[in-house]
Each structure stands twice: as C-alpha cells, then as structure tokens.
Amino acid sequence: MTLPRRRLLLAAAAAPFAAPAAAPAAAPAAARGQAPGHPLAAAPWEAVLAEARGRPVFFNAWGGDDRTNAFIAWAGTRLRERHGIDLRHVRLRDTSEAVARVVAEKAAGRTGGGSVDLVWINGPNFLAMKEQGLLFGPFLDRLPNARFIDREGKPSTMLDFTVPVEGLAAPWRMAQVVFIADAARVPDPPRSMEALAAWARANPGRTTHPNVRNFMGVTFLKQALYELAPDPAALLRPATEEALRPAADALWAWYDRLRPNLWRGGRQFPENGPAQRPLMLDGELDLYITFNPSEAAVAIAGNQLPATARPFVLDRGTIGNTSFVAIPFNAANAAAAMVAADFLLSAEAQAHGADPRVLGNPTVLDLAALPPAERARFAALPRSPAILQPEALGRPLQEPHPSWMTRITAEWESRYGR
Amino acid sequence: MLRAAPWLTAALFLGPIAAGLAGTLLPAFGWLPALGGTAVSLEPWRALLAAPGLGRAVLLTLGTGFAATLLSFALVIAFCAATQGRTLARRAQAALAPLLATPHAALAIGFAFLVAPSGWIARALSPWATGWDRPPDWATVNDPWGLALVAGLTLKEVPYLLLMAFAGLGQIRAAEAMRAAAALGYGPVTGWLKVVLPQLYPQLRLPLYAVLAFSLSVVDVALILGPGAPPTLSALVLRWFADRDLAMWFPAAAGAVLLLALVLGGILAWRVGERVAAAAGRRWIATGGRGGAGRALRCGAPALMGLLLAANAAALLVLLAWSFAGPWRFPEALPSAFTLATWRAQVQALAQPAMATLAVALAATALALLLALACLEAEQRHGLRPGRRALLMIWLPLLLPQLAFLFGWQVALVRLDLDGTAGAVVWTHLLFVLPYVFLSLADPWRALDPRHARAAAALGAGPWRVFWAVKCRLLLRPLLVAAAVGFAVSAGLYLPTLFAGGGRIATLTTEAVTLAAGADRRVLGAYAALQALMPLAAYAAAVAVPSFLHRDRRGMRPA
Numbered sequence A: 001m002t003l004p005r006r007r008l009l010l011a012a013a014a015a016p017f018a019a020p021a022a023a024p025a026a027a028p029a030a031a032r033g034q035a036p037g038h039p040l041a042a043a044p045w046e047a048v049l050a051e052a053r054g055r056p057v058f059f060n061a062w063g064g065d066d067r068t069n070a071f072i073a074w075a076g077t078r079l080r081e082r083h084g085i086d087l088r089h090v091r092l093r094d095t096s097e098a099v100a101r102v103v104a105e106k107a108a109g110r111t112g113g114g115s116v117d118l119v120w121i122n123g124p125n126f127l128a129m130k131e132q133g134l135l136f137g138p139f140l141d142r143l144p145n146a147r148f149i150d151r152e153g154k155p156s157t158m159l160d161f162t163v164p165v166e167g168l169a170a171p172w173r174m175a176q177v178v179f180i181a182d183a184a185r186v187p188d189p190p191r192s193m194e195a196l197a198a199w200a201r202a203n204p205g206r207t208t209h210p211n212v213r214n215f216m217g218v219t220f221l222k223q224a225l226y227e228l229a230p231d232p233a234a235l236l237r238p239a240t241e242e243a244l245r246p247a248a249d250a251l252w253a254w255y256d257r258l259r260p261n262l263w264r265g266g267r268q269f270p271e272n273g274p275a276q277r278p279l280m281l282d283g284e285l286d287l288y289i290t291f292n293p294s295e296a297a298v299a300i301a302g303n304q305l306p307a308t309a310r311p312f313v314l315d316r317g318t319i320g321n322t323s324f325v326a327i328p329f330n331a332a333n334a335a336a337a338m339v340a341a342d343f344l345l346s347a348e349a350q351a352h353g354a355d356p357r358v359l360g361n362p363t364v365l366d367l368a369a370l371p372p373a374e375r376a377r378f379a380a381l382p383r384s385p386a387i388l389q390p391e392a393l394g395r396p397l398q399e400p401h402p403s404w405m406t407r408i409t410a411e412w413e414s415r416y417g418r
Numbered sequence B: 001m002l003r004a005a006p007w008l009t010a011a012l013f014l015g016p017i018a019a020g021l022a023g024t025l026l027p028a029f030g031w032l033p034a035l036g037g038t039a040v041s042l043e044p045w046r047a048l049l050a051a052p053g054l055g056r057a058v059l060l061t062l063g064t065g066f067a068a069t070l071l072s073f074a075l076v077i078a079f080c081a082a083t084q085g086r087t088l089a090r091r092a093q094a095a096l097a098p099l100l101a102t103p104h105a106a107l108a109i110g111f112a113f114l115v116a117p118s119g120w121i122a123r124a125l126s127p128w129a130t131g132w133d134r135p136p137d138w139a140t141v142n143d144p145w146g147l148a149l150v151a152g153l154t155l156k157e158v159p160y161l162l163l164m165a166f167a168g169l170g171q172i173r174a175a176e177a178m179r180a181a182a183a184l185g186y187g188p189v190t191g192w193l194k195v196v197l198p199q200l201y202p203q204l205r206l207p208l209y210a211v212l213a214f215s216l217s218v219v220d221v222a223l224i225l226g227p228g229a230p231p232t233l234s235a236l237v238l239r240w241f242a243d244r245d246l247a248m249w250f251p252a253a254a255g256a257v258l259l260l261a262l263v264l265g266g267i268l269a270w271r272v273g274e275r276v277a278a279a280a281g282r283r284w285i286a287t288g289g290r291g292g293a294g295r296a297l298r299c300g301a302p303a304l305m306g307l308l309l310a311a312n313a314a315a316l317l318v319l320l321a322w323s324f325a326g327p328w329r330f331p332e333a334l335p336s337a338f339t340l341a342t343w344r345a346q347v348q349a350l351a352q353p354a355m356a357t358l359a360v361a362l363a364a365t366a367l368a369l370l371l372a373l374a375c376l377e378a379e380q381r382h383g384l385r386p387g388r389r390a391l392l393m394i395w396l397p398l399l400l401p402q403l404a405f406l407f408g409w410q411v412a413l414v415r416l417d418l419d420g421t422a423g424a425v426v427w428t429h430l431l432f433v434l435p436y437v438f439l440s441l442a443d444p445w446r447a448l449d450p451r452h453a454r455a456a457a458a459l460g461a462g463p464w465r466v467f468w469a470v471k472c473r474l475l476l477r478p479l480l481v482a483a484a485v486g487f488a489v490s491a492g493l494y495l496p497t498l499f500a501g502g503g504r505i506a507t508l509t510t511e512a513v514t515l516a517a518g519a520d521r522r523v524l525g526a527y528a529a530l531q532a533l534m535p536l537a538a539y540a541a542a543v544a545v546p547s548f549l550h551r552d553r554r555g556m557r558p559a
Helices: A003-017 A045-052 A066-083 A096-107 A124-131 A144-148 A193-202 A215-228 A232-236 A241-261 A276-282 A295-301 A334-345 A347-354 A372-379 A402-416 B002-028 B043-050 B054-083 B087-101 B104-115 B120-125 B147-171 B174-183 B188-217 B220-225 B233-241 B246-287 B295-323 B341-381 B388-399 B402-415 B422-447 B450-458 B463-474 B476-492 B495-501 B508-516 B521-549
Strands: A056-062 A086-092 A118-121 A169-176 A178-182 A287-290 A309-312 A320-326
Touching (some): A066 A334, A144 A334, A169 A347, A193 A215, A193 A241, A232 A241, A276 A287, A320 A334, A347 A372, B054 B188, B054 B233, B054 B246, B104 B120, B120 B295, B220 B508, B233 B246, B246 B402, B341 B508, B341 B521, B388 B422, B402 B495, B463 B476, B476 B508, B476 B521, B508 B521
Parallel strands (some): A056 A086
C-alpha cells in the first residue's frame, strides 16, 4: 500500500471521530454555573412543571439492589400520576457507565438531546462530572422541596466527599456505614477494624467485604483508613503522595493480616453490598458491611437475612454520606429531571424511603422544618429492633476526598488483583 | 431488485463490522481525535501491558476458552461415536432444541444456583450426606481458575455442537460407512472414529471455530460464572470501556484488539491442531486396529450426556423454584413455602424489558428472515452460486469477538445519531441473528425438490406465487424453526444490546446480568426464568403452528 493511500484510508476511517474536540483536561476546574443561560435556570416552577409533563426521564441509577429498584419503580408510578412524567430506570452495573456516556457525548459534540437525564451519583463520579463541566445547574434551589433539606444537621447534603455540591445535585438519601452481625453467632461483635482483624483470625472465612471496585468494597477500606492512618485529617484533603504513603502502608499492613481470614481466603469477593445478604442468610457469613442503617430490619422483613441479624457501628464512628441525583449538561429532558429530583426530595418520597418495609433510609430532610401534616408521615412509620436509632449511630465521619477512593482502589487492584 | 438482495445483505452486514473494527483498531493505536488522540502511537499498548492482572487475564481467557471448546467437542464426538444408529441419538436430538433456546445468561445464572456452595445440589445433599448445616467455604462459582466458567460454557455449547453434528451426519452416508466398517470387523466406536469422523469433521469445522471464538470472548457468562480479580480479558476490557475516565478507552481498544488476536490466533492454533490430529489419525487408521466393542464409551458417553442434559434442565428448574420461593434457608432442599409474591412484586418491572426483548427479537428475526429468503430466492431464480467467501461472510460475526467491533460500531452509531434507538439495537442484533437464521434455513430451502416449483410454474403460477404458495408453505416448518432460532439468539444477546442500546434499551438479558451481581435470588430467578421461557415459547410455537395447520395433511407432518 502506498503512503498517500494509507493516509487517505486513515482519514476516511477516522472521520466518524473527528468531532469538535473537547479534551477533558482543558475543561475548567471550577464549574459554577455549568449550563449558563439555560432557559430553565430562570423559568418559574410552573413553567418547569408544564414542560416536564408528558416527558420521559432516563434515570441512570445503579441497579444492583432490588429494594432500591423497587423504590425507583414506586417513584415512577407516583411521578406519572402527579406530573405525567415517565421515569425510566436505566439500571447500571456501575455509575461510571453513565459518566462515561455523558463524557462520550460531549466528546462527540452532542450538547443537547443527551441520553442521560438524571443520574444517581456521589463521590468520584460526582467530582469527575463537576470538574469536567458536565452538570446542569445549579438547579437545587430551584426545587420547591429543597428548602426542607437539613443542611446544618446533615452537612453531607451540601458537601459530597469534601467537594462542595454547589447546587449541582440534589440529595435524596442518607447513608452511613454499619456492620451487620448475626447475633446468634456473634453475640459480641468487634467494635474497631483492628478488633475485626482479630475476630476474623478467630473465625476464619466468616466475614468479607464487597469487591473493591464497588463503592461498598472501597468504603470498607476507607473505614479502616480512618482508624489506621497516622493523620486522619489528611483524608479530607486531596490525596498527595506524602499523605497517601504512610496511610496506605498502615492500611495494607492491616489488610494483609486480615485478608487470609476472609471468606474464600480473600481471593474472591461478593460483587456488591447486597450480594452479601444471601451469604449471611445461607450461613456463609456472620458479619458484613453495609451503607444502610436499616439494612437488617428491611432484609429480615423480606426473608433476606436471618431474624437474628443486628446492626452495629464502630466505637470511633463510621463513614456517612449522601446520595445525590444530578442532571447532565446535555440532558434531553432536564425539566422533567428537575421535577423528578424535586419529587425525590418530597416528604412523601422521603417518608416512603424511610419506611423500614421499603428502604429504611434516613431522610435528608429536617423534620422540624416540615409542615405538621408532612411530618406526621414520618411519625407513622413502624419501628424495628433491628434499626439503629440516630443516637446509637453517632455522628457520621465525613467521607474522605474522592482522590483517596480512586488511589486506594488502584493500589488494591495492583496489589491483589493480578 | 431481488438480484440485489445478497449485496444489500452484505452491506447491512459488513458495514457495521468494518466500521466497528476500524473504530476499535484506530483508538488501539492512539487515534481518537474526539478524545485528543491525534497521533498514532503505541501508548495504548504500553498502558494495556501495564494494567494489573493482564497476564493472568490472558491466561484465563485462553485456558477457559480452549478447555470449554475441547471438552464440548470431545463430549459430542464421544456421544456420536457411542450412539451411531441407536435410538438414543434420536432421543437426544429431541431434547436438544429447548436447550438451545435457553439464553447463555439464564443458563449461567441457573447453573450458579445449582453448584454454588449454597446451591441446590449442596442443599439436596445436606445435611444428611454431607453433614453441612452451613455451606462450605469453597469457590465452586467465580473460582479463580475459571472452572465454573468452563463448565457453564460446556453446558451450553454441547447442545449446539451436537445439533450441528447431527445435521452433519445427515449429509454423509454414515450408516452405510458403518456397515462397511462392521463388515471389515471394526468395532462400533473404533469404526465410527475411523470412518465417519473424518467425513463429519469438515461439517463441524465452522461451528467449532464459532464455539472457540465465543468461549474466548464471552462476556455475560464470564461476568456471572467467571473469576473477578482478575476476570477474563473480555470482562476486563468491558470494565475499561465503562470507566468514567475516557482515557481508559485507549487501552480498552488495545485490549479488544488483543482479544481479536487471541481469537484469530486461537482459530489458527486449532487449525494447526487439526492438521496434527489428522496426520496422527491417518497413521492410526493405517495400523488397522479393529478395536473392541467399546462398551465403556457406549455406556459412559450417553451417561455423561444425560448428566449434562439433566444439569441443563435442573438449571432452568432452579430458576423457577427460586422465583416462586418463599423463605428458603440452607440446607432445606425445597423452599418452606411457594408464593407468587416475587412475580407479583416484579410484574411491573419485568414488563418493560420483556416487551423490549419481544419487540427487538421480533423485528430482528423478521428482518433476518426477509433478507435470508431474498438471498435464497435470488440464488435460485438467478442461478447465483454462493462461494466459500459468502459462507465465511455469513459466519464472520460469529467468528469475531463481539468486543472487537461493538465499541467502534457504537462510536459510529453516536456519529449517526442512532445510538440508544430501537433501530440501532435491531440492526446490531441482525448481525448475529441473520447468520443463524440463514444457516438453519439454507439447507432445507436448497434441498426442496425443484419439481414442486416447476409443476406449479407449469400450472401457470408466477414466481412470487410459487414462492409464497408452494415454497413457503412446504417449508413452513423450517421457516418457523429458523425464526425461533433467530428469536432465541436475539433474546439472549448481551453486549450488542448494551453497546447499541446505550443503556436506554434494556432487555431481560441486560437486566438479568445486571441483577446477577447481587440481587435477591428470587428476583434474579424471576428475570432469568422469564428470559429463558420467552425463547422456549417461540420454539414451542414453531413446532405447534405447522402441526396445527397441517393437522389434516399427512404428507406434511414430520416423519
């Protein structure tokens, strides 16, 4: 093949990719007002509602938990009834899939009509979208229900993994690390990560953590990091090499002691958090980590955990965070997505999610700020002995900066994933 | 018009594959201007080689792919050799069709439910035989060596290869050859291996390559049954393609090209193996050993095949059992109660992917039937002679790893503004549906006695009337079977739906694979059971409809 022909062929074949280039590196670091001049930014709420009616919302949300899936399906029913919105749950294996899709669309020059309308997001995924200017908004304070958010009492609704949310995402559920133990087998569960390693040595194969590529798995390691890092305060700043090395060394030293005593000898891990439930139900696990303080109560009611499953937290506290929904800058149905985000913030949706028969998730709202009729929805919820009340949970530890999650995952992969 | 049908088909077919391969090859060498890749470089390959776990992933891929293919091949050959001319062969054939219809993902999920340490087998044997009151800490699924993956693939590939072998046996005069061999004093098994296998093998070659390519590059089964850290190469590449850091697309593309090289190299290695085996076989034949009665194989092979068919059936059954289960604790052999609660709770969530599965499968199958019939009819009316190249083209999508061209094809779809549309998904499904539809239709179509058509023409019927009233009517059964095959293929596709659907088109397969990572087994059971039942229903319809229509025509019922 002669040279000119080859060049021609390359150019022809590359034509599909020759889109207006937008190198991610060139994107502005600070991303306030990512969709400037968007007509929805100033439209009255009635106009937003009117535009939303009859539109679909492609809600990209991790689909690994059938309880959450059922909650989203319920929200879809209510949104159809109330606002004529067709909420469609795009079930992701990992939230990064949706981020990648939006990045790809931006790279292809698609600034409107994007395929993701709403995405369940936090942590590194949120930071990535925010840094690359991929988010619509700020829209949070356009939502009527946003004024009920408990911004003071639950700072993680405004500060996601130390990253200011700046109205680019709307909180919709609170999460806090708790551990579940089968009280029939573990009457006195370990109250620190160090004690967990000792317990595992005495009870090999009886605990595990989810795959570290899954947010729950790496959270297990971050929880240990809080206890083991020489300077836990450094976790709240971006992970520099100087801060990472001593912390990571302490973490891996502890982990190397723990791992051989994990389920399957620490060579195999459940894919995600919910995958641990059947393992405990079957009796393979006696103890595991979760992000939902009501996990035990909800799962016992659904025959997914033994009736003796009980939650507990660590003496020095556990990590808490907030789940958000965000709207990509090129969402095809941004108005409908805003209405959906607002509905997720409504007392009705929050109380439904807080119901231990549904999700049992702590609300993001400040109950005291709610009108009495709305507050009554929460008072009417059933209680369960398998739910830790807020006093027992303790004030949550703040999530480390997202860079810690990314670095720890990468180190784990290169240490144990080969 | 009709003369152009083969060309149109080729264009619909080769366009996406060519665009897809180019769109994967170029980023593999650093060329993807939209992401700032404007210089050809080897950087993606350096990044690929530095990726943790790559070496093991490649070894795993090769090990599991070859093991599954060799095992399936050996089982099929052993069974055919052991049952030549016996009624067992015909009975096995009848049991095969429903198994073929089962999507890979559903079977893999069912198989996991069966063999997991807390699976049905352990439950049935505990505690009375095993003494277990809790499951053993054994890695029987997702094991680091990929044994569960090999077993799951073998479970699915054996029925396919066996059907292909039966079809091949129908084309050679196996019974006569066996009689001659017996007259010369050869034992039944030895005789079969020496006389029939060399004639059968060429018919099995392409199906075997397809099985090898599939086993080396499969994603959904690997996600469900394969190891996780590291996974097989295909699962690793898929993970990189889904990374939020799009810079990972470059090493991912390089990984997809590496996978392509593994598959092509694997086929080449198999080809070399064929030569070696043929040479050794000829020497073995020339020694003239007659062999004994082959009693061990004549009992063992059917027993193994029976075990495999039973495992297939049990895998489906356990899905249903879970979907109707109330509380079901280890080690209870059966749920303590059966309930409709799961189905009732999931019916709404199931409806959308079920409808999407149905719509896409029907559209892709209808299109494939139309194109296949147009090609076959054009062949007969215009006396076209499809050569080896045409056959290879038909097989191409089955011989290439899906990942190697689906990513590039997705990029092209984005440029065409077609990604995430039903049209894109149907088109992409067509690439995989058409080969199966065409291959299962071509033989009966070409074999139809031309005198039927000539007689009709002599009676004044035009070519379209002959086509419709004579050929389609006479070939209704194979037509519907081909349609059912196409439907089953489409309903089971994972990666093509994922890439072309952009997440917006979710089928039962994509949902089941997503749920397989950790959902409640009852919910997963419902998804996978429905996923398996839809193609089964299509098969049942394909068998029942002609029987009903031809209930008063004895000559048109199957022999």
